Amino acid sequence: MRIKQLSVFLENTPGHLCKVCQTLKSAGVNILTITIAETKEYGIVRAVVDKTEEAAAALKSAGFFAKVVDVLAVEVEDRPGALLSVLARASDSGLNVEYMYALTRPNNENPVMVMAFKDIDAAEKALG
Amino acid sequence: MTQKWNDINGDFHPASGMDFLPREHLRKIQSQRLSATVKLAYENVQLHRSRMDALGVKPGDIKTVDDISKLPFTEKTDLRDTYPYGLFAVDMSEIVRLHASSGTTGKPIVVGYTREDMRLWETSVMRCLLMNGVRRSDFVQVSFGYGLFTGGLGLHGGAEALGCTVIPASGGNTERQLMIMRDFGATVVCCTPSYFVHLIEESKKYGVDMKKLPLRIGVFGAEPWSERMRAFMRENANIEVFDIYGLSEIAGPGVGGECCAHDGIHILEDNFYPEIIDPDTGKPLPDGEEGELVITTLAKRAMPILRYRTHDITSIIAEPCPCGRTVRRIRRIDRRCDDMFISRGVNVFPSQIEAGLARVEECSTNYRIILERERDLDRITVEVELLEKYFADSLPQLDAIRKKIQASIMGIIGIRVEIRIVEPNKIPRSEGKAKRVFDYRKI
Numbered sequence: 001m002r003i004k005q006l007s008v009f010l011e012n013t014p015g016h017l018c019k020v021c022q023t024l025k026s027a028g029v030n031i032l033t034i035t036i037a038e039t040k041e042y043g044i045v046r047a048v049v050d051k052t053e054e055a056a057a058a059l060k061s062a063g064f065f066a067k068v069v070d071v072l073a074v075e076v077e078d079r080p081g082a083l084l085s086v087l088a089r090a091s092d093s094g095l096n097v098e099y100m101y102a103l104t105r106p107n108n109e110n111p112v113m114v115m116a117f118k119d120i121d122a123a124e125k126a127l128g
Numbered sequence: 129m130t131q132k133w134n135d136i137n138g139d140f141h142p143a144s145g146m147d148f149l150p151r152e153h154l155r156k157i158q159s160q161r162l163s164a165t166v167k168l169a170y171e172n173v174q175l176h177r178s179r180m181d182a183l184g185v186k187p188g189d190i191k192t193v194d195d196i197s198k199l200p201f202t203e204k205t206d207l208r209d210t211y212p213y214g215l216f217a218v219d220m221s222e223i224v225r226l227h228a229s230s231g232t233t234g235k236p237i238v239v240g241y242t243r244e245d246m247r248l249w250e251t252s253v254m255r256c257l258l259m260n261g262v263r264r265s266d267f268v269q270v271s272f273g274y275g276l277f278t279g280g281l282g283l284h285g286g287a288e289a290l291g292c293t294v295i296p297a298s299g300g301n302t303e304r305q306l307m308i309m310r311d312f313g314a315t316v317v318c319c320t321p322s323y324f325v326h327l328i329e330e331s332k333k334y335g336v337d338m339k340k341l342p343l344r345i346g347v348f349g350a351e352p353w354s355e356r357m358r359a360f361m362r363e364n365a366n367i368e369v370f371d372i373y374g375l376s377e378i379a380g381p382g383v384g385g386e387c388c389a390h391d392g393i394h395i396l397e398d399n400f401y402p403e404i405i406d407p408d409t410g411k412p413l414p415d416g417e418e419g420e421l422v423i424t425t426l427a428k429r430a431m432p433i434l435r436y437r438t439h440d441i442t443s444i445i446a447e448p449c450p451c452g453r454t455v456r457r458i459r460r461i462d463r464r465c466d467d468m469f470i471s472r473g474v475n476v477f478p479s480q481i482e483a484g485l486a487r488v489e490e491c492s493t494n495y496r497i498i499l500e501r502e503r504d505l506d507r508i509t510v511e512v513e514l515l516e517k518y519f520a521d522s523l524p525q526l527d528a529i530r531k532k533i534q535a536s537i538m539g540i541i542g543i544r545v546e547i548r549i550v551e552p553n554k555i556p557r558s559e560g561k562a563k564r565v566f567d568y569r570k571i
Contacts, residue, residue, distance in 0.1 A: 005521075007521035009514070009519050009526075009549075009551060010551070011550060011551050011554070016551075037523050039523060039526075039527070041548050041549070042526070042548075042549055042550075043523075044521060044522075044523060044526075046521070063551070063552055063553050064551065064552070065514065065516055065519040065551070065552055067519060067520075067521055069521045098522060116521070
């Protein structure tokens with residue numbers, strides 16, 4: 001399933017992630033999952049939230065570079081080899097996973113992986 | 129008149145004649161040309177016509193140069209809004225050359241030239257070169273970029289018209305530039321001042337002694353530079369150093385040049401009429417007062433420009449120049465702060481860093497230079513902001529931009545700097561003179 005993800009550019013220094021979360025809190029946005037890809041000096045915060053567009057607008061007006069991007073949420077069965085079979089399908093279609101993380105699930109349902117691809121249409125077709 | 133600054137030196141070139149006209153005679157020519165230019169612009173260019181109509185000015189109202197303040201201004205945005213040919217006043221069949229400025233935002237600015245315009249441009253550049261003491265016997269290495277940018281082909285045309293031996297080296301490839309300079313025996317070099325500083329720095333590495341080359345004159349333009357840079361170039365390359373002023377919207381290089389008195393830039397007033405205005409009110413200011421330079425083309429046909437706002441801050445020097453030229457001078461334009469620093473034995477001017485940033489479209493040209501020293505080694509870090517539309521949700525892509533900026537700056541200053549991409553608006557905007565260099569080195 002195609003879902004919206006929030007991507008925010010952030011300097012890798014103390015306090016900056018707090019400011020992002022503060023901004024989201026003030027906008028009444030609930031974070032479902034948050035993850036950080038970092039380099040020594042900066043990083044990208046990626047989050048799945050309940051109100052993506054509002055969150056992006058709030059962050060932009062707080063002075064951040066925030067972007068809403070389409071990613072795939074793929075349910076993976078809770079057994080050995082399940083992720084492999086998803087990845088194999090992507091790989092067979094010549095699709096490269098740009099990045100991936102797990103979506104936090106409150107109940108004991110199957111895990112859901114958030115996956116980013118350059119060509120999301122093709123990925124949706126292959127994994128959909 | 130002091131003999132000391134006499135660049136004519138007994139071999140007067142007829143092209144220089146217009147530089148020395150009696151003021152009243154020059155004024156007559158300016159008035160005639162202005163009326164003709166206004167008429168051409170009014171009759172053929174929608175934008176000029178509607179602007180003049182809005183002010184209730186007719187071409188017949190412009191009889192002398194004193195009437196120029198009745199005319200509307202032209203802004204850079206007007207050139208962008210009428211992209212590509214909206215300000216052309218002649219049929220496209222008459223256009224023999226197009227140039228374009230890269231422009232830091234969005235669409236470029238396109239300028240066109242008729243055959244007569246080309247001759248006018250060549251002659252203007254020639255007159256500037258003559259002011260610098262360049263002669264027919266000189267070998268002129270043109271190291272400005274050739275292409276849509278007016279710098280390379282502009283200097284080329286002027287030097288060739290003068291009869292010099294032109295070496296169209298174009299920009300880039302430092303080692304080759306130095307080799308050509310030495311082996312071809314260049315006596316004059318034309319490029320950006322920051323690039324020449326870079327050549328001086330690199331010359332040691334390639335075993336070229338700049339002081340021993342036949343090079344005697346440097347003609348530098350296309351970016352602001354300082355007296356300090358001039359002194360550095362004089363001292364390290366043993367050459368006379370001249371500023372050449374121009375902007376592609378008006379003609380390209382050759383709008384004005386520096387004579388041997390090195391006290392301001394002579395504007396070729398018979399072709400390009402200068403005014404100084406108060407940038408806030410638009411009111412003309414008298415000679416000697418500082419304000420924004422506004423230029424009107426007086427003889428261009430393809431693209432007559434009325435009262436172009438350059439946004440360069442300067443003043444007109446009306447006092448006679450020791451060189452004897454009657455065309456007025458403007459003070460050299462170096463509105464940017466000059467805080468050159470030396471790191472790892474290399475002289476770096478912030479304007480060089482800025483020039484490097486300007487070539488990368490993904491970043492803004494708002495920047496800060498941080499100097500630190502770790503175990504006796506200097507580290508230069510350039511903090512720069514991305515433009516929002518280039519923020520991609522991909523670390524490899526961000527890293528590619530960082531490397532691109534790094535390579536662009538290295539291409540100019542020759543040493544490696546660290547690039548730190550910072551959050552938007554992190555770098556404080558300053559009004560007026562920006563402080564760019566933050567030196568935290570403990571020496």
